[in-house]
Structures are given as structure tokens and as C-alpha cells.
Amino acid sequence: MSSTLSDDFERRFHHTAQGHERxxxxxxxxxxxVLFIAAVYLVVHDYGVVAKTARIYxxxxxxxxxxxxQGDGIKQTGPDSYSVYEMGRIWSWTPGTGKxxxxxxxxxxxxxxxxxxxxxxxxxxxxxxxxxxIPGVIGHVSYTFDKPGTYYIIxxxxxxxGHQAMIGKIVITGSKKA
Ligand SMILES: [Cu+2]
Numbered sequence: 718m719s720s721t722l723s724d725d726f727e728r729r730f731h732h733t734a735q736g737h738e739r740x741x742x743x744x745x746x747x748x749x750x751v752l753f754i755a756a757v758y759l760v761v762h763d764y765g766v767v768a769k770t771a772r773i774y775x776x777x778x779x780x781x782x783x784x785x786x787q788g789d790g791i792k793q794t795g796p797d798s799y800s801v802y803e804m805g806r807i808w809s810w811t812p813g814t815g816k817x818x819x820x821x822x823x824x825x826x827x828x829x830x831x832x833x834x835x836x837x838x839x840x841x842x843x844x845x846x847x848x849x850x851i852p853g854v855i856g857h858v859s860y861t862f863d864k865p866g867t868y869y870i871i872x873x874x875x876x877x878x879g880h881q882a883m884i885g886k887i888v889i890t891g892s893k894k895a
Contacts, residue, residue: 773831779855781829786811791818798825803870803885805830805837805850807877810870813885820862822891827859838874841887849874862889 773783781802785792790802790812799820804811812818820826830839832850840847841860848856862868870885 808879810885
């Protein structure tokens, strides 16, 4: 008789406890989901991870504008100097992907780099060039290509399914100057 009573109590106790547990698990899952969605929303919308417009923030240190990225993106600025305007997009570098950037050996090149969509990493293998391509911002870096050969532009910041194929080519022609 006493064992039946305690069995009954235990059954009812577990039933009630289970109800409470379900409720609290549900509440914590909802809290995690709300925080996660809010974080993703804030990062995407408020931190410029995705370009809202094709606008370029003006920067006195980088007087390049969006118009410079039209055309082939290569401008000769002196006897041995060039400006190259690089636009990163999922998943290509323009110029560089498809058609190589071809310049003579000894070229002093200033790269102006931006992104048309998400963050990309602009790295030219075998050189010290490594900067982040940010939507709305134009970064710049200069480098003198003293050795002829093929240089590969890679993306070193994960940017989606085709990231590993985001490769451009720079071909430096001629023979090394004395
Ligand atoms: Cu990329």
C-alpha cells in the first residue's frame, strides 16, 4: 500500500518536473536564437560587411574614386610607375582574373584595392603585399616588381563557396635590369 502511494507521488513529481524543464529549455533556446539572429543582423547591417551601396567613403590619403575602377584598371603614372585599381568580388579580382595584369620588370606599382561586396584579402604571393579589401573603402599599397615572372593574387580572407578559386595573375615581363 505504501509503495503504491510513493510510486504515485514519484510519477506526479516527475511529470511536474518534466513540464518545468521543457519550459526552461524552450526559454533558453529562444534566448539563444534571438541573440544569434540579432548578432548576425547587427554585423551584416551595421558594420559594413555587406556593401549597401556602391559608395566609396572619401579618404584624403587615398584620392582614388570609384570611377578609377572602371575600364581596365591600369594607369601609367610615370616612366616606370603604374596605378592598378583592384576590385574584389565573389570570386574574382578585376583586373587579374581571366586577363592577367601585364607590366614590364622594374615597374613601381601602387595598388588601390576595394571590394564590391564582402571582405576579401588581397595578397600577392612572393611579395609583401597583403591588405584587406573592404567595401566602401579604398586601401593602397606600393611595390616595385624587380623580378620578372608570374605573380598570383589570392584571396586570404574566407569569402564563400568559391573563395579558394579567387585568383588573379600579374605577369612581369622582360629581363632584370642591371
Ligand atoms: Cu575573396
